[in-house]
Amino acid sequence: MQLPSLIFIDGGDPAETIQADHMLKQAGLPGIGGQTTNPTLVAKNPEIQKYLASGKKLTHEEALAEYKKIILSVARVTSGPISIQVIGDQATGQEELLRQARVYKDWIPNGVVKFPLTGNGLAAAEIFCQEWSVNITLNFSQEQAAAVYMATRKSFDKLRTSSFDSAQAKHRVFISPFVGRLDDRGENGMQVVENETKMYGAGDHHVEILTASLRKLDHLLYGLQLKSPAITLPFKIFEDWANVGFGMPPESYEYDKGTLIDIPYREIPLNQDWRSYNIQHDLTDKGLKKFMEDWNSLIK
Numbered sequence: 001m002q003l004p005s006l007i008f009i010d011g012g013d014p015a016e017t018i019q020a021d022h023m024l025k026q027a028g029l030p031g032i033g034g035q036t037t038n039p040t041l042v043a044k045n046p047e048i049q050k051y052l053a054s055g056k057k058l059t060h061e062e063a064l065a066e067y068k069k070i071i072l073s074v075a076r077v078t079s080g081p082i083s084i085q086v087i088g089d090q091a092t093g094q095e096e097l098l099r100q101a102r103v104y105k106d107w108i109p110n111g112v113v114k115f116p117l118t119g120n121g122l123a124a125a126e127i128f129c130q131e132w133s134v135n136i137t138l139n140f141s142q143e144q145a146a147a148v149y150m151a152t153r154k155s156f157d158k159l160r161t162s163s164f165d166s167a168q169a170k171h172r173v174f175i176s177p178f179v180g181r182l183d184d185r186g187e188n189g190m191q192v193v194e195n196e197t198k199m200y201g202a203g204d205h206h207v208e209i210l211t212a213s214l215r216k217l218d219h220l221l222y223g224l225q226l227k228s229p230a231i232t233l234p235f236k237i238f239e240d241w242a243n244v245g246f247g248m249p250p251e252s253y254e255y256d257k258g259t260l261i262d263i264p265y266r267e268i269p270l271n272q273d274w275r276s277y278n279i280q281h282d283l284t285d286k287g288l289k290k291f292m293e294d295w296n297s298l299i300k
Helices: 014-026 039-043 046-053 060-075 094-104 119-128 142-151 179-184 189-201 217-225 235-243 282-296
Strands: 006-010 034-036 082-085 111-116 134-139 173-177 207-211 230-233
Touching (some): 006 014, 014 060, 034 230, 039 282, 060 082, 082 134, 111 282, 119 134, 119 142, 134 142, 142 189, 142 207, 179 189, 179 282, 189 207, 189 217, 217 230, 217 235, 230 235
Parallel strands (some): 006 230, 034 082, 082 111, 134 173, 207 230
């Protein structure tokens, strides 16, 4: 049976990826379609945690070597897209982000470099999407998604007619809406996926929505119903799905938002310079800060 979405594992423990891939194949489904990683997930890797528990810490170079080791291990499980996140905060400049991206590009052939949805992050991605595949992370609003769309159009070959066609894609572009973090503060995170799916539907389809930050099985089921191109699952949610036989949402399925506040759809034109869109979001700032804190917790 084919699934409407690629299923990724969101984690920094290759053992989970191996187990999830095996479980899917045993159920007659395609194996794991890819992986997403970030500094927090790397910091939670069991081997790294064991090392830190001994009272030791890593140099920045040693931490990067451990990150690469994790990525190489995952790449032995799946040939699908594997996201590798640049290390930085709001102050990290475009050139430094590009420097890191070009290092990660050489780690594995199926790598995807993950940039934060900040001004410097999009400026770097605008250039790097012409060299390699990218994933723009910490997305929380439809207007941010419009900016990602416009910033990454150069991932396509331009035709003589100046039109774009998804068949012309040179490199893949993902955007990662973090639905759980919106839910955590009482907003309907899955509505961002719904809104961006609708907005992108009228475009050239060069940006693939990678539904992320899942908190519950219903996030997965609604993502499958929306045919999100990819969905990344923490292993706990993957196990919950396995416990119901990797079931698909029935035709009658309706996502229950409970008391979550609606995030209304907006008519946003996809024809402006990306810098004209408002990409600021407090959850993007908080998420980037947390990534850096977790990474720095590893460093001497």
